[in-house]
Amino acid sequence: MEEEKEYKKGLWTEEEDRILSEYVRVHGIGHWNRVPKFTSLRRCGRSCRMRWLNYLCPSVKHGGFSEEEEDLIIRLHKLLGNRWSLIARPMPGRTDNQVKNYWNTHLRKKLGIKKTKGEVVRMRSSEVVGSSQPAEEAVQKRLQPDKFDVELLPRSEVTVAGDTQSAGEMGNEESQFGIIEFVNNDLFDMPSPGLLEFSDGHPFDAIWQS
DNA sequence: AAGGCGCACAACCGCGGGGAC
């Protein structure tokens, strides 16, 4: 794309912010690629979109994270892994980028978490099924879900998001798979009831990351 | 004073999904 080379990169100036804000005021949100056509702004659409969503949007909260927000991030990250958009969803005024940056610069250090590639702490359903404690209790203990009600569903064929593999095809031991249902699904904009699958050896199982 | 360094935050990039045509 020849035209793309002309787009400016780097930090935004006050004047650019003003132009973008005025564009949004007149044309509304969306069709960001039209911004450089309709204005004198020499920024690509994606850059405009990001600047608006992460900074200029009036609903975006600036400033440090509160203890409550920090606690929520920690809990949700433990639960969801690096799914920043999901983590940011129940936090009004916070964007995925903010949450991601805050995690990478503050919380990971604070929690003593090293950056590892693909290291995943998995919960085998044998921990649940094979343990002496009741299945639901085991899940509750692992998730520490002050804000969630979870229950373990009977293991059955699992279709992992966007994948047609059955649970049986993904591993050798049937006991490796399980499903957690979020009974209290207020925090996530998921089809109710929300389902999270976990399994061994599948990319989608990064629910608990260390 | 200055330059090296690390931290915090902003911004970019690659990729993929969904919808319109």
Place this chain on the structure above:
DNA sequence: GGTCCCCGCGGTTGTGCGCCT
């Protein structure tokens, strides 16, 4: 069904600034 456009996501890189020597 194929292509294009738009958008969202998550990882990575860039930038500014304060602190230390």
